[in-house]
Amino acid sequence: MQFFGGSEISPSPPTPTTAGNNAHMMYVFNRNGVCLLYREWNRPLHTLNPQQDHKLMFGLLFSLKSLTAKMDPTSAEKGNLGVPQLPGQGCSFHCFRTNTYKLSFMETPSGIKFILVTNPRTGDLRETLKYIYNLYVEYVAKNPLYTPGTPIRCELFNTALDQYVRSIA
Amino acid sequence: MPPAAPRSGDAIFASVERVNAELFTLTYGAIVRQLLTDLEEVEEVNKQLDQMGYNIGIRLIDEFLAKSNVSRCVDFKETAEVIAKVGFKMFLGVTASVTNWDADGTCCSIVLDDNPLVDFVELPDTCQGLYYCNILSGVIRGALEMVSMKTEVTWIRDMLRGDDAYELQVKLLNQVPEEYPYKDDE
Numbered sequence: 374m375q376f377f378g379g380s381e382i383s384p385s386p387p388t389p390t391t392a393g394n395n396a397h398m399m400y401v402f403n404r405n406g407v408c409l410l411y412r413e414w415n416r417p418l419h420t421l422n423p424q425q426d427h428k429l430m431f432g433l434l435f436s437l438k439s440l441t442a443k444m445d446p447t448s449a450e451k452g453n454l455g456v457p458q459l460p461g462q463g464c465s466f467h468c469f470r471t472n473t474y475k476l477s478f479m480e481t482p483s484g485i486k487f488i489l490v491t492n493p494r495t496g497d498l499r500e501t502l503k504y505i506y507n508l509y510v511e512y513v514a515k516n517p518l519y520t521p522g523t524p525i526r527c528e529l530f531n532t533a534l535d536q537y538v539r540s541i542a
Numbered sequence: 543m544p545p546a547a548p549r550s551g552d553a554i555f556a557s558v559e560r561v562n563a564e565l566f567t568l569t570y571g572a573i574v575r576q577l578l579t580d581l582e583e584v585e586e587v588n589k590q591l592d593q594m595g596y597n598i599g600i601r602l603i604d605e606f607l608a609k610s611n612v613s614r615c616v617d618f619k620e621t622a623e624v625i626a627k628v629g630f631k632m633f634l635g636v637t638a639s640v641t642n643w644d645a646d647g648t649c650c651s652i653v654l655d656d657n658p659l660v661d662f663v664e665l666p667d668t669c670q671g672l673y674y675c676n677i678l679s680g681v682i683r684g685a686l687e688m689v690s691m692k693t694e695v696t697w698i699r700d701m702l703r704g705d706d707a708y709e710l711q712v713k714l715l716n717q718v719p720e721e722y723p724y725k726d727d728e
Contacts, residue, residue: 406723514604
């Protein structure tokens with residue numbers, strides 16, 4: 374159900390269909406662009422096939438990171454746009470928000486990128502993403518049956534993640 | 543909300559789940575013993591220990607980053623300090639110190655105060671070429687490779703061979719920056 378408020382210019386975001394589940398979807402990438410995990414909880418509109426969607430997301434973040442680092446007014450060094458940066462070096466953006474969703478991003482120095490797309494009213498999700506990184510370490514990095522660099526196929530990780538995401542305000 | 547400050551090695555060591563030190567030492571000893579029986583050549587065992595350490599290192603780095611909250615180190619000097627003070631403390635419960643910096647700042651020595659892997663160990667005459675703790679050099683190499691640093695790690699001093707301390711030399715070969723992995727025409 375959607376209600377168009379009288380004084381609002383943009384339409385209000387759709388209310389979540391699953392009770393209490395505030396996140397739309399989640400991606401985890403490694404430094405080589407391999408999508409390690411894609412979870413979807415609430416995504417009414419699919420525009421691209423999964424391969425293109427992952428590539429688009431990774432490319433978007435790669436460029437955004439590069440752009441935000443180069444535009445940093447407080448940084449002393451002046452690299453050229455397009456020169457590859459070491460992960461974690463320089464400033465890094467952590468979220469962007471539109472009128473219908475908020476995308477939160479975290480990159481670890483080891484190149485693992487966590488992306489969480491939620492409704493626009495959620496607060497700062499950096500601590501949430503850090504907690505998800507800890508979940509990743511416990512269930513994936515320490516899992517002897519998991520080969521690093523391949524997509525994650527671990528039921529326990531998926532369950533723990535779903536449970537945690539359900540509790541995000 | 544400002545990001546959380548990095549935690550000290552002691553704090554993390556106190557909070558993680560630990561195993562009995564003797565169990566750890568004896569398990570490692572059993573692994574080396576079995577490798578010597580299977581491979582027979584001391585050089586092969588050294589290489590295998592290094593490879594095992596590498597496989598551990600590439601996973602260990604994520605646990606280290608998640609638990610210790612350190613952000614990207616500015617230069618190799620800071621990296622070495624973090625490995626010695628936070629890393630070794632967090633995983634082995636020992637402190638290490640960094641010495642012998644060369645002029646470029648790309649090569650240093652990490653000296654271990656004590657080494658839990660070598661308790662009760664004596665090398666027999668048939669294994670004199672063995673680097674018993676070679677797994678540690680693999681771990682450091684693997685972990686640093688996942689943060690874009692290609693390094694070479696070798697043992698300088700080894701108490702099992704008669705020296706007075708355990709000293710690892712860590713040499714930074716180059717830093718590999720991130721590149722866009724997809725080809726443009728796809």
